[in-house]
Amino acid sequence: LWNKAHDAYIKSELIDNINKLEKSLEKANLLVDHKSVYLANMSHEIRIPLNAVLGMLNMLKKTNLDNDQMAEVEIAQYSSEHLLQLVNMILDNAKFDDEATDLNLVVIDLESDLSKLFKVLEYQAWDKNLDFEFKFLSEKKPKFLLLGDLSRIQQVLINLINNAIKFTHSGKISITIHQTVSNDDNQIVTFYVKDTGVGLSPYEVGKIFKTSKNDDVSTMQHYRGGGMGLSISYKLVKLMGGELEVESKENEGSIFYFSLQLKKTLNLKTEAKEPASDLLNKFDYKFSVLVAEDNKINQKVIKFLLEQQGADCTLVRNGLEAVKLYNILDFDLIFMDIYMPEMDGYEATRTIKATDKYEKNNTPIIAVSASAFEADIKKAKLSGVDDFLAKPIETERLKELLVKYSPQNQSK
Known part of the structure; x- marks a missing residue:
């Protein structure tokens, strides 16, 4: 009898401990989820103003500056880029011990x-x-x-x-x-x-x-x-x-x-690979680009960067406006911010790709977002976007995308 009672007690304790472990695992998973959400939000909130700062500094460099002023602007630009490097490092390193880390060659x-x-x-x-x-x-x-x-x-x-x-x-x-x-x-x-x-x-x-x-x-x-x-x-x-x-x-x-x-x-x-800017000059073509972006400063930045590359840029404030304008006008390329009011970039992309017009012209859609973790990029591509452009926007990356999705290359 004692052995049976002892076995029952051990079994009860074992079940109780298993239940406690399962609850602890649930809590741990919840904390990991919260940490992932926090990191994603942190990335997004820091990158948005950095995009504005770097964009405005790029615009300032195109104005009539003397040598001393140009040197000061370049210091501010270098420092902002350094800050971006540190932000990327902190966010990347925060994930280092929590998940398998792959090399980006x-x-x-x-x-x-x-x-x-x-x-x-x-x-x-x-x-x-x-x-x-x-x-x-x-x-x-x-x-x-x-x-x-x-x-x-x-x-x-x-x-x-x-x-x-x-x-x-x-x-x-x-x-x-x-x-x-x-x-x-x-x-x-x-x-x-x-x-x-x-x-x-x-x-x-x-x-x-x-x-x-x-x-x-x-x-x-x-x-x-x-x-x-x-x-x-x-x-x-x-x-x-x-x-x-x-x-x-x-x-x-x-x-x-x-x-x-x-x-x-x-x-x-x-x-050596020919620079994207040289290829753009050879195209001698004015892109017609639709940009969906709700932040006014970032609107100004991306419009400036696109116009510097010879693009004709049309701005809208949300996904709903992007869908409406897409059905009225023709565009060579769409840059779609992800997080916007009324209709976000995911839904706008799916809606555009479901139209009869899209079936005929297959306009490339590029997601633009300050949320640039690998999971964010995968989620954007699952929504149907053709490519991804992280904020702060790097000019050379923007040029590469314009070359890649130019009508000349798309027709090959």
């Missing part, structure tokens, strides 16, 4: 793509009266375009350089990018960030990459450069197949470095 011209980033960070160094230099070395000419995750490489470099500037009070920050030949298909690229700062003790060197998201602020500030930035950088470099390392001595400075094996793609001298 793109064609990279190291010198061209990274010089602009270094220019932004150079101003921060100068603000502390630090010398700042960056150089690109290659063991073999000509240099090659490479395939890699440019965004993640930039994230790591931002973290390392910001860290170097923060803990260097006099002297110099030196950045070196060294390309060496691995084999016919790959190149080894080593990134060095050297400073003349306060340096690290042996204890700090052992601890520097191990700070967890559960450490409090006092723990993260206890040693030089501690915190999520270097910990995340370490993980990102590992994700890309490398190892982030450091050499340092107290009061003598530090060198942070990592190597990546990147696939070679095109020879810069003979096979």
